[in-house]
Amino acid sequence: MLKELDADSWVSERRSSLDDVSAPVRDIIENVRNNGDSALYEYAKKFDKIDLEDICVSREEIDSAYEEADGRLVEFLIEAEARISEFHELQKREDLWLREVQPGIVLGVKTTPLERIGCYVPGGRASYPSTALMTAVPARVAGVSEICACTPPPGNPLTIVAFDIAGVDEIYRVGGAQAIAAMALGTESIKPVQKIVGPGNTFVTAAKMMLRDYAEIDFPAGPSEIGIIADDSAVPEFLAADILAQAEHDPNSACVLITTDRGTAEATIAELKAKAGISPRKEIIFAALENSGYIIADDLADAVSLSDMIAPEHLSIQVRDPMSVLNRVRNAGSIFVGPNTPVACGDYASGTNHVLPTAGYARVYSGLNVSHFCKTSTVQMIDREGLTEISDIVINLAEAEGLHAHADSVRERLKLRK
Amino acid sequence: MLKELDADSWVSERRSSLDDVSAPVRDIIENVRNNGDSALYEYAKKFDKIDLEDICVSREEIDSAYEEADGRLVEFLIEAEARISEFHELQKREDLWLREVQPGIVLGVKTTPLERIGCYVPGGRASYPSTALMTAVPARVAGVSEICACTPPPGNPLTIVAFDIAGVDEIYRVGGAQAIAAMALGTESIKPVQKIVGPGNTFVTAAKMMLRDYAEIDFPAGPSEIGIIADDSAVPEFLAADILAQAEHDPNSACVLITTDRGTAEATIAELKAKAGISPRKEIIFAALENSGYIIADDLADAVSLSDMIAPEHLSIQVRDPMSVLNRVRNAGSIFVGPNTPVACGDYASGTNHVLPTAGYARVYSGLNVSHFCKTSTVQMIDREGLTEISDIVINLAEAEGLHAHADSVRERLKLRK
Numbered sequence: 001m002l003k004e005l006d007a008d009s010w011v012s013e014r015r016s017s018l019d020d021v022s023a024p025v026r027d028i029i030e031n032v033r034n035n036g037d038s039a040l041y042e043y044a045k046k047f048d049k050i051d052l053e054d055i056c057v058s059r060e061e062i063d064s065a066y067e068e069a070d071g072r073l074v075e076f077l078i079e080a081e082a083r084i085s086e087f088h089e090l091q092k093r094e095d096l097w098l099r100e101v102q103p104g105i106v107l108g109v110k111t112t113p114l115e116r117i118g119c120y121v122p123g124g125r126a127s128y129p130s131t132a133l134m135t136a137v138p139a140r141v142a143g144v145s146e147i148c149a150c151t152p153p154p155g156n157p158l159t160i161v162a163f164d165i166a167g168v169d170e171i172y173r174v175g176g177a178q179a180i181a182a183m184a185l186g187t188e189s190i191k192p193v194q195k196i197v198g199p200g201n202t203f204v205t206a207a208k209m210m211l212r213d214y215a216e217i218d219f220p221a222g223p224s225e226i227g228i229i230a231d232d233s234a235v236p237e238f239l240a241a242d243i244l245a246q247a248e249h250d251p252n253s254a255c256v257l258i259t260t261d262r263g264t265a266e267a268t269i270a271e272l273k274a275k276a277g278i279s280p281r282k283e284i285i286f287a288a289l290e291n292s293g294y295i296i297a298d299d300l301a302d303a304v305s306l307s308d309m310i311a312p313e314h315l316s317i318q319v320r321d322p323m324s325v326l327n328r329v330r331n332a333g334s335i336f337v338g339p340n341t342p343v344a345c346g347d348y349a350s351g352t353n354h355v356l357p358t359a360g361y362a363r364v365y366s367g368l369n370v371s372h373f374c375k376t377s378t379v380q381m382i383d384r385e386g387l388t389e390i391s392d393i394v395i396n397l398a399e400a401e402g403l404h405a406h407a408d409s410v411r412e413r414l415k416l417r418k
Numbered sequence: 419m420l421k422e423l424d425a426d427s428w429v430s431e432r433r434s435s436l437d438d439v440s441a442p443v444r445d446i447i448e449n450v451r452n453n454g455d456s457a458l459y460e461y462a463k464k465f466d467k468i469d470l471e472d473i474c475v476s477r478e479e480i481d482s483a484y485e486e487a488d489g490r491l492v493e494f495l496i497e498a499e500a501r502i503s504e505f506h507e508l509q510k511r512e513d514l515w516l517r518e519v520q521p522g523i524v525l526g527v528k529t530t531p532l533e534r535i536g537c538y539v540p541g542g543r544a545s546y547p548s549t550a551l552m553t554a555v556p557a558r559v560a561g562v563s564e565i566c567a568c569t570p571p572p573g574n575p576l577t578i579v580a581f582d583i584a585g586v587d588e589i590y591r592v593g594g595a596q597a598i599a600a601m602a603l604g605t606e607s608i609k610p611v612q613k614i615v616g617p618g619n620t621f622v623t624a625a626k627m628m629l630r631d632y633a634e635i636d637f638p639a640g641p642s643e644i645g646i647i648a649d650d651s652a653v654p655e656f657l658a659a660d661i662l663a664q665a666e667h668d669p670n671s672a673c674v675l676i677t678t679d680r681g682t683a684e685a686t687i688a689e690l691k692a693k694a695g696i697s698p699r700k701e702i703i704f705a706a707l708e709n710s711g712y713i714i715a716d717d718l719a720d721a722v723s724l725s726d727m728i729a730p731e732h733l734s735i736q737v738r739d740p741m742s743v744l745n746r747v748r749n750a751g752s753i754f755v756g757p758n759t760p761v762a763c764g765d766y767a768s769g770t771n772h773v774l775p776t777a778g779y780a781r782v783y784s785g786l787n788v789s790h791f792c793k794t795s796t797v798q799m800i801d802r803e804g805l806t807e808i809s810d811i812v813i814n815l816a817e818a819e820g821l822h823a824h825a826d827s828v829r830e831r832l833k834l835r836k
Binding site: 018070072073076077079080083086087090091096099101105107109110112114115127128129130158194195209212213216220237238241242244245247248249279280281285315322326327329330331332333334335336337338339340341342343344345346347348349350351352353362363364365366367369371375376377378379380381382383384386387390392393394396397398400401402403404405406407408409410412413 | 436488490491494495497498501504505508509514517519523525527528530532533545546547548576612613627630631634638655656659660662663665666667697698699703733740744745747748749750751752753754755756757758759760761762763764765766767768769770771780781782783784785787789793794795796797798799800801802804805808810811812814815816818819820821822823824825826827828830831
């Protein structure tokens with residue numbers, strides 16, 4: 001059950017080395033590079049035990065996936081998609097803004113979507129139609145023209161439906177490192193993409209890291225985590241429920257309860273003891289709880305510092321005044337404020353994205369959002385008045401750097417003699 | 419002199435392979451990893467022919483760099499810094515925005531700066547104090563607490579002054595791949611950074627790409643480029659001046675003139691013939707013009723399509739109605755609109771950043787900006803009303819994915835029975 005933890009060592013233990021898989025992943029990449037589609041069929045047989053007829057999921061197959069799926073779940077996916085779209089629309093920036101910073105000098109930024117991206121949705125221990133929404137919706141909202149998606153064969157019907165609801169243009173039955181290689185390098189069936197997003201196991205993550213020269217990625221992501229900041233006002237039943245929800249994801253998932261109140265930690269552990277054993281996923285939960293623990297903080301400021309060191313993928317704030325804690329937090333993938341905001345809401349339906357950096361990467365990376373699918377160009381528009389105003393700086397700094405033709409390009413406009 | 423070009427083949431030729439340098443760069447990285455500072459002193463001696471006493475530039479040395487530098491140039495750097503700061507301040511997003519998307523469901527985004535970043539400024543063929551400003555100012559504007567900078571020994575005084583003006587906290591005399599390794603991995607003197615930005619030669623770029631697991635980077639950047647879209651209203655003298663300014667950077671620089679008017683191309687070539695030979699950097703210019711050329715476009719729409727294929731680092735628009743061309747452009751690092759906006763202005767003083775993606779990478783990457791030094795956390799705050807509203811979706815999708823404890827974490831709040 002939860003043990004007392006040290007924040008520092010916890011983070012270093014979360015970074016799983018990709019070295020163990022780098023040799024097989026390199027082989028997979030080379031096979032896909034050299035043999036294209038035929039390597040994908042080979043791996044479907046080898047890893048997924050399936051003799052595929054076609055890696056591409058046809059329109060007819062998408063339509064039958066709708067028929068096969070529970071109609072009520074399809075409705076829920078449509079509703080979830082609408083909520084996720086709504087929040088991601090709020091993130092969009094104007095296509096072009098321009099500002100006259102001084103007479104004759106107009107500066108601005110133009111934002112344009114990427115042209116073609118790839119979503120990866122794992123099969124693995126469960127099927128994840130929610131992840132199909134989370135990876136594809138921000139790309140569609142950003143305005144990406146071609147969204148391609150891969151998921152391991154045979155392809156879960158609800159996942160295929162979710163891709164379709166999200167607006168994916170092409171769906172392929174390809175899993176693992178071979179899916180990443182196919183989207184990054186291209187095959188006969190799959191055109192290469194500019195960026196690949198979505199979670200996966202260490203093979204998928206290693207392939208994403210190795211192929212960044214070909215296709216940019218969102219960020220490295222590993223097993224799921226929760227950090228909770230709680231004071232003595234927190235409800236131990238809620239804390240335990242959120243910990244169990246995180247723990248059931250994967251044996252390598254981890255949970256850290258940071259609390260100013262030892263009694264709250266003890267009551268939460270008692271609650272976990274009572275409930276962990278009755279879950280249908282209890283083996284996974286018990287394994288994940290081995291990676292988990294609690295930390296007693298001196299006060300809430302200390303709790304935030306500890307949490308910032310850990311930079312949890314999900315941070316739940318269950319204290320009397322959660323806004324004051326929110327204001328101090330620096331490092332977290334997604335933040336859940338108050339007792340009635342279980343992480344599960346963000347996983348499915350509040351509208352925020354659940355593709356988030358883990359293992360301390362939230363110190364550097366943002367969770368998946370619309371800006372992952374856009375790039376910006378700066379813009380400047382200068383007239384003779386503006387050019388005259390800055391000509392001295394440009395000419396002199398250019399000459400100081402030995403770039404005389406730079407200086408001349410200004411002189412030529414103003415017909416200045418050297 | 420400029421030859422007629424094909425846009426497609428041009429792009430593939432711009433991506434210089436990093437394979438040639440990967441073995442020596444790997445050795446440098448391992449040496450820095452294993453031997454820390456002593457490897458840095460060793461390389462200063464070997465590559466820069468300098469017996470360094472200290473890799474760290476002291477406050478006293480910064481002060482004497484100010485004294486050594488031309489006072490007028492220091493004033494110009496201060497003025498350029500103010501303009502760059504002003505434009506980058508306009509890019510900042512609010513620290514936290516929250517929106518009630520429906521009763522009881524508040525969503526938002528919290529933006530926080532990175533904690534520690536590294537700037538690299540090359541020495542090479544020229545000294546680049548302007549690049550010191552361009553790399554450090556966006557980080558300072560973003561609110562980064564610790565900005566560290568490396569530049570090859572002995573360290574150009576004006577570059578050191580520029581780092582100081584920009585608000586850099588630590589300056590080190592380290593160049594090349596070893597500087598990237600030191601900032602990514604850390605040594606006795608240099609604490610590791612979260613992200614490394616700034617241009618460099620193939621050694622520097624290869625090291626940045628190899629060390630992305632340790633420190634994120636801005637983007638791969640190679641030799642400088644200009645694309646120009648011109649119609650028959652363009653002034654050939656201005657076109658030639660901008661081409662020469664680009665060509666003087668590096669023998670591998672490249673310039674592409676895309677014009678709807680063959681006469682404009684011919685007049686520009688005549689102008690280049692007249693002027694290229696009288697430049698003090700003529701060897702570099704002639705070499706760069708070998709990589710350069712012109713394309714005759716059917717019309718301006720075709721010109722924009724060709725330019726988008728090339729995705730030039732700098733795009734100059736010199737046509738009758740430049741705004742209509744600007745509105746169509748998708749792929750370019752920085753866009754210079756109209757006849758009186760030479761690229762040189764953006765290199766030094768308009769306020770936009772000159773650290774930009776090259777070799778077609780502008781299709782995927784943004785030029786350096788404030789968001790490179792920030793990350794975001796999504797925020798959600800739900801009350802019982804909001805939770806009740808979305809509980810059906812969350813519970814049902816969670817159960818469909820086999821994640822029962824996720825469903826329970828909602829039920830527990832609402833005290834719903836299964």
